[in-house]
Amino acid sequence: MPHVAGRPSGAHVAVRGLSHVYRRSDGPVLSDIGFTAEPGEIVALLGRSGCGKSTLLHMVSGLSMPTAGEVVINGNAVRGPSPRWVMMFQAPSLYPWMTVAQNAALGLRFARRMHEARARIPEVLDLVDLGGFADRNAQELSGGQQQRVALARSLAPKPEVLLLDEPFSALDAFTRRNLQQDVRKIARGLGLTLLIVTHDVGEAVRMADRVLVLDAHPGRVASDTRITLTDADRNGGNDAFQREHTRLMQTYSDIAQVPGGNLT
Numbered sequence: 001m002p003h004v005a006g007r008p009s010g011a012h013v014a015v016r017g018l019s020h021v022y023r024r025s026d027g028p029v030l031s032d033i034g035f036t037a038e039p040g041e042i043v044a045l046l047g048r049s050g051c052g053k054s055t056l057l058h059m060v061s062g063l064s065m066p067t068a069g070e071v072v073i074n075g076n077a078v079r080g081p082s083p084r085w086v087m088m089f090q091a092p093s094l095y096p097w098m099t100v101a102q103n104a105a106l107g108l109r110f111a112r113r114m115h116e117a118r119a120r121i122p123e124v125l126d127l128v129d130l131g132g133f134a135d136r137n138a139q140e141l142s143g144g145q146q147q148r149v150a151l152a153r154s155l156a157p158k159p160e161v162l163l164l165d166e167p168f169s170a171l172d173a174f175t176r177r178n179l180q181q182d183v184r185k186i187a188r189g190l191g192l193t194l195l196i197v198t199h200d201v202g203e204a205v206r207m208a209d210r211v212l213v214l215d216a217h218p219g220r221v222a223s224d225t226r227i228t229l230t231d232a233d234r235n236g237g238n239d240a241f242q243r244e245h246t247r248l249m250q251t252y253s254d255i256a257q258v259p260g261g262n263l264t
């Protein structure tokens with residue numbers, strides 16, 4: 001089990017023999033996917049556009065059900081969405097007429113736990129570095145700040161597993177990097193289990209303890225590799241980071257069969 005800074009609050013995730021065929025697709029999009037994530041582990045699912053990453057994450061979150069196989073979180077088979085396993089998307093999807101605090105409380109509202117909001121919302125806004133923004137209107141915020149509100153909304157119900165579907169890809173490089181660092185720090189601090197879908201090798205190296213590289217047609221786990229960098233190495237972009245980046249880029253380009261230099 002990986003070391004976590006706080007007491008792990010994250011769950012064990014097991015994906016077993018998961019396959020999926022869409023009604024309108026020619027063949028399976030995913031075939032016999034199997035992997036586990038330990039409590040508190042940060043796992044990136046890296047793959048080319050269209051290889052089935054989002055489909056896989058939707059199935060882990062219970063938003064859709066696989067054709068075959070199962071997802072088991074702390075011994076419970078996933079049969080639908082739950083505040084225990086929460087998905088965060090590329091678009092923050094905030095209500096522009098609501099305040100930051102009201103938007104951050106939506107997860108608790110949907111879970112019928114609004115009685116927790118008064119204590120919990122200031123806590124999560126501090127965690128995502130928006131302590132002074134509770135009463136601001138959501139539409140007054142930058143894209144990065146809006147994604148921080150979405151993160152606060154996801155964290156408010158104290159999930160055991162956080163699922164990120166390319167959550168930073170619409171942001172500029174500087175904002176993206178800050179959020180990558182902060183989300184890793186927050187997840188480690190809470191001991192959360194994190195699954196991140198990405199096609200960005202740099203994002204995988206900066207954020208993940210382990211990277212599963214998926215191939216396509218059908219999507220399968222083609223490689224399972226550990227990233228052993230310290231947080232200072234991940235954030236500094238130094239030689240150790242560059243070595244891991246080159247190694248993973250090579251694996252990824254071999255699997256995706258695209259010349260390495262064309263992948264980011």
Ligand SMILES: Nc1ncnc2c1ncn2[C@@H]1O[C@H](COP(=O)(O)OP(=O)(O)OP(=O)(O)O)[C@@H](O)[C@H]1O
Pocket residue numbers: 022023024025029047048049050051052053054055056199
């Ligand atoms: N509802 C659907 N019906 C039929 N085919 C679908 C459906 N949703 C996705 N697909 C197909 O399944 C494949 C995998 O899609 P998915 O969105 O999971 O890939 P992805 O790896 O997340 O791609 P990207 O990185 O571009 O978001 C694609 O070929 C896509 O066209």
